[in-house]
Amino acid sequence: MIGALATLGVLAALGLLASDLPRAWAWPCAALACAAGCLQARHEARRAHRMLVIDSAGATLDGESLAQLVLRWRGPCAFLAARGKAGRIHRLAWWPDTLDAAARRALRLALANHSPSAPA
Secondary structure (H helix, E strand, O other): OHHHHHHHHHHHHHHHHHOOOOHHHHHHHHHHHHHHHHHHHHHHHHOOOOOEEEEOOEEEEOOEEEEEEEEEEEOOEEEEEEEEOOOOEEEEEEOOOOOOHHHHHHHHHHOOOOOOOOOO
């Protein structure tokens, strides 16, 4: 993901340089596009990882207990919505490159016993 963001910034810069935009505008815009891609990649790299634990005692996200877990599937993508102790709704998404087949199966099995009621 991080490499893709940086690559998109570089490709956007190359696209601007290859366009019919006047060179006086193309170079500064290309530099901004490249910088924006690098900043997005840096922001993504520095983002904290989340820790989801589902066991027989319940589910926790970063140490906060969760209730009303709802897992939805859209093809190979998984989307989890849950309500935290303070009433805040947490949403997590897993794409096929972040959740392999074994982990998708483990997630399905872990949430099989939880209530299907959706958070409001």
